[in-house]
Amino acid sequence: MIKLIIITITQLLFFSCSKHIIKPQIEETNAKARTAFFEIHDISILPGEEANIEIQLYNNNYLFPYLNPIYGENVEIYQNQKLITKTNNSSTSKNKNVMLPLLPQDDLQVYQVSLEPSSNYAATGEFIINVMNKCHPAIIVDIDHTIANISSLEFIVKKYNKVPTFDQAVEKLKLLSLNYRIIYLTARNDMLMQATRDWLNFLNFPKGPIYFWNYSKHPFSVEFYKKNILKTLSQKFKNIIAGIGDQETDILAYQSIGLRSYAFRNNSINLQNVIHVNSWDDFYSDLNNYVKDPQTLCSSP
Numbered sequence: 151m152i153k154l155i156i157i158t159i160t161q162l163l164f165f166s167c168s169k170h171i172i173k174p175q176i177e178e179t180n181a182k183a184r185t186a187f188f189e190i191h192d193i194s195i196l197p198g199e200e201a202n203i204e205i206q207l208y209n210n211n212y213l214f215p216y217l218n219p220i221y222g223e224n225v226e227i228y229q230n231q232k233l234i235t236k237t238n239n240s241s242t243s244k245n246k247n248v249m250l251p252l253l254p255q256d257d258l259q260v261y262q263v264s265l266e267p268s269s270n271y272a273a274t275g276e277f278i279i280n281v282m283n284k285c286h287p288a289i290i291v292d293i294d295h296t297i298a299n300i301s302s303l304e305f306i307v308k309k310y311n312k313v314p315t316f317d318q319a320v321e322k323l324k325l326l327s328l329n330y331r332i333i334y335l336t337a338r339n340d341m342l343m344q345a346t347r348d349w350l351n352f353l354n355f356p357k358g359p360i361y362f363w364n365y366s367k368h369p370f371s372v373e374f375y376k377k378n379i380l381k382t383l384s385q386k387f388k389n390i391i392a393g394i395g396d397q398e399t400d401i402l403a404y405q406s407i408g409l410r411s412y413a414f415r416n417n418s419i420n421l422q423n424v425i426h427v428n429s430w431d432d433f434y435s436d437l438n439n440y441v442k443d444p445q446t447l448c449s450s451p
Contacts (some may be wrong), residue, residue, distance in 0.1 A: 161233070165351040172287035175276055183410060185211055185273070185276065187207070187208055188205060188206070189205075189284065189340060189341075191204065191207070191277070191362070193280065193359070194383060196281075197253070197254075197256055197282075200249060200276075201204050201213050201279050207221075207223055207265075209271070211275075216341065220362040223266075224236065224269065225264075225265060226254075226263065227250070227262070228261065229259065229260070229262070233317050235251075237395075238429060243353070253281045254315060256282070258357055259280075260276065260277075261277055261278070262274065263275045263276070267320055276347050276451040277289075278360070280331065280333070285388060286387065287391055287444030287445065288330055288332075288387060289390070289437075290335050290380070291323065291332055291333065292396060293346065296319075296394060296396050297323070298316075299312070302336075302337070302338045302339075303350070305338075305342070309350075310348070313349060317355060317429065317430065318429065320432070321352060321430075323430075324355075325434065327358070332356050333358055333383070334350075335360075335361045335379060337399075339362060339396075340364050342362070353426040361379050363375050377403045379401055380404070389445075390409060391444060392408060392412060392437055392441075392445060393410075393411055393412065394412040394427070395411065395412075395413070396414045396416045397419075401419055401421055410437075412424075412425045412433055415428050416434070
C-alpha cells in the first residue's frame with residue numbers, strides 16, 4: 151500500500167508539473183489551444199439506452215489544474231465533423247450531465263468536443279460511447295506493459311513517437327477488432343485520459359472505450375477498481391470473452407467474472423487457469439484456437 155501511495159503522489163506531481171509534456175503532441179495552430187482540458191469518461195451502453203455524459207473542464211495554466219475547475223462554459227459536441235449538440239451556459243457546472251440523442255444499434259460512437267470560439271479558454275477532446283448489444287463479443291486489454299512497453303510514469307515524460315509498443319500489438323488488435331469490441335481497462339489515472347487517447351490514436355490502435363482508474367473512488371486498490379468496472383460491464387454484456395494484462399491484479403479481476411485470462415510476459419503470476427503468453431502472436435493464436443465463432447459463446451437469449 152505504501153508503494154501505491156508513493157506512485158500515486160508521484161503521478162500527481164508529474165502531471166501537475168508536466169502539462170507541457172502530456173498535452174497532445176501535435177502542432178497547434180490556435181495560440182490559446184489547450185489552455186484548458188476536458189475530462190469526459192467513456193461509457194458502454196445497450197442499444198436504446200440513454201447516453202448520460204458528464205463533462206468536466208479544468209484550467210491547464212495552473213500548477214495543480216485539478217484544483218482549478220472551470221464552470222459555465224459552452225461546449226460543442228461533434229461527430230464526423232458535424233455539430234451534434236451545443237450545451238447551455240451551465241454545461242460545465244459541477245455535476246452537470248449532457249444527454250445525447252439515442253444512438254444507432256450496436257455501434258461504436260466517437261465524439262469530439264471543444265469550447266465555443268468565443269470562450270476565453272480553448273480545449274479539445276474526445277470521448278467514446280460504446281453501444282453494444284448484450285451478445286456482442288468483447289475482450290479486455292490492459293495498456294501499460296501490455297500494449298505499451300512502458301509504465302504510466304515513463305509515458306508522462308516521453309514524446310508519443312518515443313513510447314515503445316510491443317511487436318504486433320497494433321496489428322493483432324486491429325485483426326481482433328473485426329470480430330470483437332476492444333475495451334481498454336488501465337490502471338492509469340484519469341488525469342492521463344486525453345494524453346492516452348491521443349497516443350492510441352497516434353499509433354492507430356483500434357478504437358474502443360477506455361476505462362481509467364479514478365483514485366477518488368478506489369484510492370488504494372487497482373484490483374478492486376478493475377473488478378468493479380468488469381462487474382458492471384458483465385451485468386449488461388454477456389459475451390466478454392477474454393482479458394490480457396501483465397499484473398496479477400489484472401488476472402484476478404478477469405477471473406472474477408470468468409474471463410479467459412492471459413498473463414502477458416509475466417511468468418511470475420502463479421494462479422490457476424492463467425494462460426501465459428509472451429507475444430501478441432501467442433495471444434492471437436490461442437484466442438483464435440479457443441474461439442472459433444465468438445457469437446456462439448453468448449448464452450443470453
